[in-house]
Amino acid sequence: MIDLRSDTVTEPTAAMRAAMAEAAVGDDVYGEDPTVNRLQSAVAELLGKEAALFVTSGTQSNLCALLSHCGRGDEYIVGDHAHCYMYEAGGGAVLGSIQPQPVPTGEDGMLDLEAASGAVKRRDHHFARTRLLCLENTIDGKVLCLEQMRASAEVAARHGLAHHLDGARMWNAAVALGVPPAEVASHFDSVSVCLSKGLGAPVGSLLAGSTDLIDEAHKWRKMLGGGLRQAGLVAAAGLYALEHHIERLADDHAKAARLAEGLAETDGVTVESCSTNMVFIRLEDALLHPQQDLRSALLERGVVSDWHGSRCRLVTHLDVSDADIDTAVSAFSDLIGAQ
Numbered sequence: 001m002i003d004l005r006s007d008t009v010t011e012p013t014a015a016m017r018a019a020m021a022e023a024a025v026g027d028d029v030y031g032e033d034p035t036v037n038r039l040q041s042a043v044a045e046l047l048g049k050e051a052a053l054f055v056t057s058g059t060q061s062n063l064c065a066l067l068s069h070c071g072r073g074d075e076y077i078v079g080d081h082a083h084c085y086m087y088e089a090g091g092g093a094v095l096g097s098i099q100p101q102p103v104p105t106g107e108d109g110m111l112d113l114e115a116a117s118g119a120v121k122r123r124d125h126h127f128a129r130t131r132l133l134c135l136e137n138t139i140d141g142k143v144l145c146l147e148q149m150r151a152s153a154e155v156a157a158r159h160g161l162a163h164h165l166d167g168a169r170m171w172n173a174a175v176a177l178g179v180p181p182a183e184v185a186s187h188f189d190s191v192s193v194c195l196s197k198g199l200g201a202p203v204g205s206l207l208a209g210s211t212d213l214i215d216e217a218h219k220w221r222k223m224l225g226g227g228l229r230q231a232g233l234v235a236a237a238g239l240y241a242l243e244h245h246i247e248r249l250a251d252d253h254a255k256a257a258r259l260a261e262g263l264a265e266t267d268g269v270t271v272e273s274c275s276t277n278m279v280f281i282r283l284e285d286a287l288l289h290p291q292q293d294l295r296s297a298l299l300e301r302g303v304v305s306d307w308h309g310s311r312c313r314l315v316t317h318l319d320v321s322d323a324d325i326d327t328a329v330s331a332f333s334d335l336i337g338a339q
Protein backbone atom coordinates (compact mmCIF):
# COMPACT_ATOMS: atom_id res chain seq x y z
CA MET A 1 0.00 0.00 0.00
CA ILE A 2 1.11 3.54 -0.76
CA ASP A 3 -0.25 5.36 2.25
CA LEU A 4 -0.28 9.11 1.65
CA ARG A 5 -2.57 10.09 4.54
CA SER A 6 0.18 11.16 6.90
CA ASP A 7 3.87 10.82 7.72
CA THR A 8 2.80 9.08 10.94
CA VAL A 9 2.07 5.79 9.14
CA THR A 10 5.72 4.80 8.73
CA GLU A 11 6.95 1.54 10.23
CA PRO A 12 10.30 1.31 12.01
CA THR A 13 13.04 0.22 9.60
CA ALA A 14 15.03 -2.95 10.22
CA ALA A 15 18.01 -0.88 11.40
CA MET A 16 15.77 1.09 13.76
CA ARG A 17 14.30 -2.12 15.17
CA ALA A 18 17.83 -3.46 15.71
CA ALA A 19 18.74 -0.29 17.62
CA MET A 20 15.61 -0.76 19.76
CA ALA A 21 16.41 -4.40 20.46
CA GLU A 22 19.91 -3.51 21.65
CA ALA A 23 18.92 -0.53 23.79
CA ALA A 24 20.19 -0.32 27.35
CA VAL A 25 17.22 0.37 29.62
CA GLY A 26 16.33 1.26 33.19
CA ASP A 27 13.37 2.69 35.11
CA ASP A 28 12.88 6.19 33.71
CA VAL A 29 10.58 7.21 36.56
CA TYR A 30 13.74 6.90 38.69
CA GLY A 31 15.60 8.79 35.94
CA GLU A 32 17.65 5.64 35.37
CA ASP A 33 17.02 4.81 31.75
CA PRO A 34 20.35 5.54 30.05
CA THR A 35 18.86 5.60 26.56
CA VAL A 36 16.11 8.05 27.52
CA ASN A 37 18.73 10.22 29.21
CA ARG A 38 20.88 10.11 26.08
CA LEU A 39 17.92 11.04 23.89
CA GLN A 40 16.98 13.96 26.14
CA SER A 41 20.55 15.27 26.12
CA ALA A 42 20.85 14.82 22.36
CA VAL A 43 17.65 16.75 21.67
CA ALA A 44 18.53 19.51 24.14
CA GLU A 45 21.87 19.89 22.40
CA LEU A 46 20.40 19.73 18.91
CA LEU A 47 17.92 22.47 19.82
CA GLY A 48 20.40 24.56 21.79
CA LYS A 49 18.37 24.32 25.01
CA GLU A 50 19.40 23.47 28.58
CA ALA A 51 17.14 20.45 28.91
CA ALA A 52 14.59 18.24 27.17
CA LEU A 53 11.93 15.81 28.34
CA PHE A 54 10.81 12.66 26.52
CA VAL A 55 7.00 12.48 26.40
CA THR A 56 4.50 10.13 24.87
CA SER A 57 3.12 12.37 22.13
CA GLY A 58 3.07 15.81 20.57
CA THR A 59 -0.21 16.49 22.32
CA GLN A 60 1.29 15.66 25.73
CA SER A 61 4.32 17.79 24.90
CA ASN A 62 2.27 20.87 23.99
CA LEU A 63 0.05 20.34 27.02
CA CYS A 64 3.07 20.09 29.35
CA ALA A 65 4.33 23.33 27.77
CA LEU A 66 1.01 25.13 28.30
CA LEU A 67 0.78 23.91 31.90
CA SER A 68 4.39 24.92 32.61
CA HIS A 69 4.15 28.40 31.11
CA CYS A 70 0.63 29.27 32.28
CA GLY A 71 -1.38 28.92 35.46
CA ARG A 72 -5.09 28.83 36.15
CA GLY A 73 -6.77 31.90 34.70
CA ASP A 74 -3.87 32.69 32.38
CA GLU A 75 -4.13 32.88 28.61
CA TYR A 76 -2.15 31.81 25.55
CA ILE A 77 -2.30 33.46 22.15
CA VAL A 78 -2.35 31.00 19.27
CA GLY A 79 -3.19 30.87 15.56
CA ASP A 80 -6.79 29.86 14.87
CA HIS A 81 -5.63 26.86 12.77
CA ALA A 82 -2.92 25.74 15.17
CA HIS A 83 -2.80 22.15 16.34
CA CYS A 84 -2.53 23.16 20.01
CA TYR A 85 -5.72 25.20 19.66
CA MET A 86 -7.82 23.09 17.28
CA TYR A 87 -6.77 19.47 17.53
CA GLU A 88 -5.78 18.71 21.12
CA ALA A 89 -9.25 18.38 22.61
CA GLY A 90 -8.97 21.70 24.42
CA GLY A 91 -6.50 20.18 26.90
CA GLY A 92 -5.09 23.50 28.10
CA ALA A 93 -8.58 24.74 28.98
CA VAL A 94 -9.83 21.42 30.39
CA LEU A 95 -6.81 20.42 32.45
CA GLY A 96 -5.08 23.74 33.07
CA SER A 97 -7.93 26.27 33.16
CA ILE A 98 -5.89 28.16 30.57
CA GLN A 99 -7.86 30.29 28.15
CA PRO A 100 -6.87 30.17 24.48
CA GLN A 101 -6.95 33.45 22.59
CA PRO A 102 -6.99 32.52 18.90
CA VAL A 103 -5.89 35.04 16.25
CA PRO A 104 -6.25 34.79 12.45
CA THR A 105 -3.80 32.73 10.40
CA GLY A 106 -2.64 33.95 6.99
CA GLU A 107 -2.40 31.94 3.76
CA ASP A 108 1.29 31.42 4.53
CA GLY A 109 0.47 29.76 7.88
CA MET A 110 1.75 32.71 9.93
CA LEU A 111 -0.51 34.08 12.61
CA ASP A 112 -1.39 37.77 12.42
CA LEU A 113 1.17 39.41 14.71
CA GLU A 114 -0.69 42.70 14.85
CA ALA A 115 -3.79 40.86 16.00
CA ALA A 116 -1.63 38.97 18.50
CA SER A 117 -0.26 42.24 19.89
CA GLY A 118 -3.75 43.67 20.04
CA ALA A 119 -5.03 40.60 21.86
CA VAL A 120 -2.60 40.94 24.78
CA LYS A 121 -4.73 41.96 27.76
CA ARG A 122 -3.66 44.87 29.94
CA ARG A 123 -3.33 44.26 33.66
CA ASP A 124 -6.89 44.61 34.89
CA HIS A 125 -9.01 42.37 37.10
CA HIS A 126 -11.49 41.91 34.27
CA PHE A 127 -9.03 40.04 32.12
CA ALA A 128 -7.23 36.76 31.94
CA ARG A 129 -3.46 37.25 32.24
CA THR A 130 -1.80 36.83 28.86
CA ARG A 131 1.31 34.71 29.36
CA LEU A 132 2.30 32.90 26.20
CA LEU A 133 2.48 33.20 22.42
CA CYS A 134 2.52 29.95 20.40
CA LEU A 135 3.70 29.38 16.83
CA GLU A 136 3.62 26.21 14.74
CA ASN A 137 6.31 25.36 12.17
CA THR A 138 5.76 23.71 9.76
CA ILE A 139 2.03 24.36 9.64
CA ASP A 140 0.07 22.43 6.99
CA GLY A 141 3.50 21.68 5.57
CA LYS A 142 4.23 25.40 5.16
CA VAL A 143 7.48 26.81 6.48
CA LEU A 144 7.60 29.97 8.57
CA CYS A 145 10.86 31.73 7.72
CA LEU A 146 13.45 32.93 10.23
CA GLU A 147 12.25 36.51 9.84
CA GLN A 148 8.67 35.55 10.78
CA MET A 149 9.86 33.63 13.84
CA ARG A 150 12.10 36.53 14.87
CA ALA A 151 9.21 39.00 14.50
CA SER A 152 7.00 36.77 16.64
CA ALA A 153 9.74 36.51 19.30
CA GLU A 154 9.94 40.32 19.33
CA VAL A 155 6.19 40.65 19.90
CA ALA A 156 6.40 38.12 22.74
CA ALA A 157 9.36 39.94 24.33
CA ARG A 158 7.71 43.35 23.98
CA HIS A 159 4.70 42.11 25.95
CA GLY A 160 6.62 39.99 28.45
CA LEU A 161 5.18 36.74 27.08
CA ALA A 162 6.87 33.38 26.85
CA HIS A 163 7.25 32.04 23.30
CA HIS A 164 6.49 28.39 22.46
CA LEU A 165 7.00 26.52 19.20
CA ASP A 166 4.86 23.56 18.31
CA GLY A 167 7.56 22.04 16.16
CA ALA A 168 6.03 18.62 15.55
CA ARG A 169 7.52 19.00 12.05
CA MET A 170 10.21 21.56 12.81
CA TRP A 171 12.78 19.13 11.38
CA ASN A 172 11.12 19.62 8.01
CA ALA A 173 11.25 23.39 8.50
CA ALA A 174 14.95 23.35 9.41
CA VAL A 175 15.80 21.18 6.39
CA ALA A 176 13.72 23.37 4.06
CA LEU A 177 15.32 26.54 5.44
CA GLY A 178 18.77 24.95 5.25
CA VAL A 179 19.59 25.88 8.87
CA PRO A 180 20.45 23.80 11.95
CA PRO A 181 17.43 22.98 14.15
CA ALA A 182 18.97 25.12 16.93
CA GLU A 183 18.64 28.19 14.74
CA VAL A 184 14.89 27.64 14.46
CA ALA A 185 14.66 26.86 18.19
CA SER A 186 16.67 29.94 19.17
CA HIS A 187 13.59 32.14 18.75
CA PHE A 188 11.60 30.25 21.40
CA ASP A 189 11.62 29.58 25.15
CA SER A 190 10.23 26.10 24.58
CA VAL A 191 10.04 23.81 21.59
CA SER A 192 8.03 20.63 21.12
CA VAL A 193 9.32 18.18 18.51
CA CYS A 194 7.95 14.84 17.31
CA LEU A 195 9.95 11.71 16.53
CA SER A 196 6.95 9.80 15.21
CA LYS A 197 6.18 11.85 12.09
CA GLY A 198 8.72 12.47 9.34
CA LEU A 199 11.52 10.95 11.42
CA GLY A 200 9.84 7.56 11.34
CA ALA A 201 10.05 6.52 15.01
CA PRO A 202 7.07 4.58 16.36
CA VAL A 203 6.48 6.72 19.48
CA GLY A 204 7.53 9.89 21.18
CA SER A 205 8.02 13.61 21.32
CA LEU A 206 10.26 15.89 23.32
CA LEU A 207 9.77 19.23 24.97
CA ALA A 208 12.93 21.34 25.20
CA GLY A 209 13.60 24.52 27.16
CA SER A 210 15.34 25.88 30.25
CA THR A 211 16.18 23.55 33.15
CA ASP A 212 13.50 25.21 35.29
CA LEU A 213 10.80 24.93 32.65
CA ILE A 214 11.59 21.28 31.95
CA ASP A 215 11.60 20.54 35.67
CA GLU A 216 8.09 21.97 35.88
CA ALA A 217 7.05 20.03 32.74
CA HIS A 218 8.39 16.83 34.37
CA LYS A 219 5.89 17.24 37.21
CA TRP A 220 3.03 17.79 34.76
CA ARG A 221 4.10 14.78 32.69
CA LYS A 222 3.86 12.65 35.84
CA MET A 223 0.39 14.02 36.61
CA LEU A 224 -0.75 13.37 33.05
CA GLY A 225 0.24 9.72 33.38
CA GLY A 226 3.22 10.10 31.09
CA GLY A 227 5.86 8.64 33.41
CA LEU A 228 7.24 5.56 31.64
CA ARG A 229 9.48 2.79 32.85
CA GLN A 230 11.90 1.04 30.43
CA ALA A 231 11.21 3.68 27.80
CA GLY A 232 14.71 3.29 26.39
CA LEU A 233 13.25 0.76 23.96
CA VAL A 234 11.38 3.53 22.17
CA ALA A 235 13.92 6.25 22.95
CA ALA A 236 16.45 4.16 21.00
CA ALA A 237 14.27 4.48 17.93
CA GLY A 238 14.26 8.24 18.46
CA LEU A 239 18.04 8.40 18.76
CA TYR A 240 18.36 6.34 15.60
CA ALA A 241 15.93 8.67 13.82
CA LEU A 242 17.80 11.80 14.87
CA GLU A 243 21.01 10.40 13.48
CA HIS A 244 19.71 8.91 10.25
CA HIS A 245 16.39 10.46 9.30
CA ILE A 246 16.69 14.25 9.53
CA GLU A 247 18.72 15.10 6.45
CA ARG A 248 16.79 12.64 4.32
CA LEU A 249 13.63 14.73 4.85
CA ALA A 250 14.85 16.62 1.78
CA ASP A 251 13.97 13.46 -0.21
CA ASP A 252 10.41 13.60 1.13
CA HIS A 253 10.20 17.24 0.07
CA ALA A 254 11.42 16.34 -3.42
CA LYS A 255 8.86 13.52 -3.62
CA ALA A 256 6.07 15.90 -2.63
CA ALA A 257 7.17 18.31 -5.37
CA ARG A 258 7.19 15.43 -7.88
CA LEU A 259 3.71 14.39 -6.75
CA ALA A 260 2.41 17.96 -7.04
CA GLU A 261 3.87 18.30 -10.54
CA GLY A 262 2.26 15.07 -11.67
CA LEU A 263 -1.12 15.93 -10.18
CA ALA A 264 -1.07 19.46 -11.58
CA GLU A 265 -1.09 17.88 -15.04
CA THR A 266 -4.20 15.83 -14.23
CA ASP A 267 -7.40 17.41 -15.57
CA GLY A 268 -9.88 18.13 -12.81
CA VAL A 269 -7.27 18.36 -10.06
CA THR A 270 -6.10 21.68 -8.64
CA VAL A 271 -2.95 21.68 -6.54
CA GLU A 272 -3.71 24.22 -3.82
CA SER A 273 -0.34 24.07 -2.14
CA CYS A 274 2.81 22.02 -1.97
CA SER A 275 5.38 22.72 0.70
CA THR A 276 7.88 20.46 2.47
CA ASN A 277 6.27 16.99 2.52
CA MET A 278 2.63 17.97 2.02
CA VAL A 279 0.49 18.44 -1.06
CA PHE A 280 -3.05 19.76 -0.82
CA ILE A 281 -5.33 19.16 -3.79
CA ARG A 282 -8.92 19.94 -4.68
CA LEU A 283 -11.15 18.14 -7.16
CA GLU A 284 -13.28 20.12 -9.58
CA ASP A 285 -16.82 20.54 -8.33
CA ALA A 286 -18.16 18.43 -11.20
CA LEU A 287 -16.12 15.54 -9.83
CA LEU A 288 -17.28 16.03 -6.27
CA HIS A 289 -20.04 13.45 -6.33
CA PRO A 290 -17.85 10.48 -7.31
CA GLN A 291 -15.25 11.45 -4.71
CA GLN A 292 -16.32 8.64 -2.37
CA ASP A 293 -15.80 6.17 -5.21
CA LEU A 294 -12.47 7.76 -5.99
CA ARG A 295 -11.20 6.99 -2.50
CA SER A 296 -12.11 3.30 -2.91
CA ALA A 297 -10.90 3.18 -6.50
CA LEU A 298 -7.55 4.65 -5.39
CA LEU A 299 -7.46 2.08 -2.60
CA GLU A 300 -7.95 -0.69 -5.16
CA ARG A 301 -4.91 0.68 -6.96
CA GLY A 302 -2.98 0.55 -3.66
CA VAL A 303 -3.16 4.27 -2.85
CA VAL A 304 -4.54 5.22 0.58
CA SER A 305 -5.89 8.79 0.73
CA ASP A 306 -7.91 10.88 3.13
CA TRP A 307 -10.58 13.22 1.77
CA HIS A 308 -12.49 16.10 3.31
CA GLY A 309 -15.19 16.90 0.78
CA SER A 310 -13.41 17.78 -2.44
CA ARG A 311 -10.07 18.32 -0.70
CA CYS A 312 -7.30 15.88 -0.02
CA ARG A 313 -3.99 16.17 1.84
CA LEU A 314 -1.21 13.93 0.54
CA VAL A 315 1.91 13.44 2.63
CA THR A 316 5.23 11.90 1.62
CA HIS A 317 7.45 10.00 4.06
CA LEU A 318 10.06 7.30 4.58
CA ASP A 319 7.85 4.49 3.28
CA VAL A 320 6.99 6.19 -0.04
CA SER A 321 9.43 5.76 -2.93
CA ASP A 322 9.79 7.72 -6.17
CA ALA A 323 8.19 4.79 -7.96
CA ASP A 324 5.25 4.96 -5.52
CA ILE A 325 4.80 8.62 -6.41
CA ASP A 326 4.61 7.74 -10.08
CA THR A 327 2.13 4.95 -9.32
CA ALA A 328 -0.02 7.36 -7.33
CA VAL A 329 0.03 9.99 -10.08
CA SER A 330 -0.97 7.38 -12.70
CA ALA A 331 -3.78 6.12 -10.46
CA PHE A 332 -5.16 9.64 -10.08
CA SER A 333 -4.94 10.46 -13.77
CA ASP A 334 -6.43 7.12 -14.90
CA LEU A 335 -9.28 7.28 -12.41
CA ILE A 336 -10.13 10.93 -12.76
CA GLY A 337 -9.74 10.72 -16.51
CA ALA A 338 -12.19 7.82 -16.41
CA GLN A 339 -14.98 9.68 -14.54
Ligand SMILES: *Cc1c(COP(=O)(O)O)cnc(C)c1O
Pocket residue numbers: 056057058059060062083084136138166167168169194196205
Ligand atom coordinates in the same frame (compact mmCIF):
# COMPACT_ATOMS: atom_id res chain seq x y z
C1 LIG B 1 0.74 15.69 15.09
C2 LIG B 1 0.88 17.05 15.67
C3 LIG B 1 0.79 17.25 17.04
C4 LIG B 1 0.39 16.15 18.00
O1 LIG B 1 1.20 15.05 17.97
P1 LIG B 1 0.63 13.64 18.50
O2 LIG B 1 1.88 12.86 18.70
O3 LIG B 1 -0.23 13.13 17.39
O4 LIG B 1 -0.12 13.89 19.75
C5 LIG B 1 0.98 18.52 17.53
N1 LIG B 1 1.25 19.54 16.71
C6 LIG B 1 1.35 19.39 15.38
C7 LIG B 1 1.67 20.56 14.53
C8 LIG B 1 1.16 18.14 14.81
O5 LIG B 1 1.25 18.00 13.49
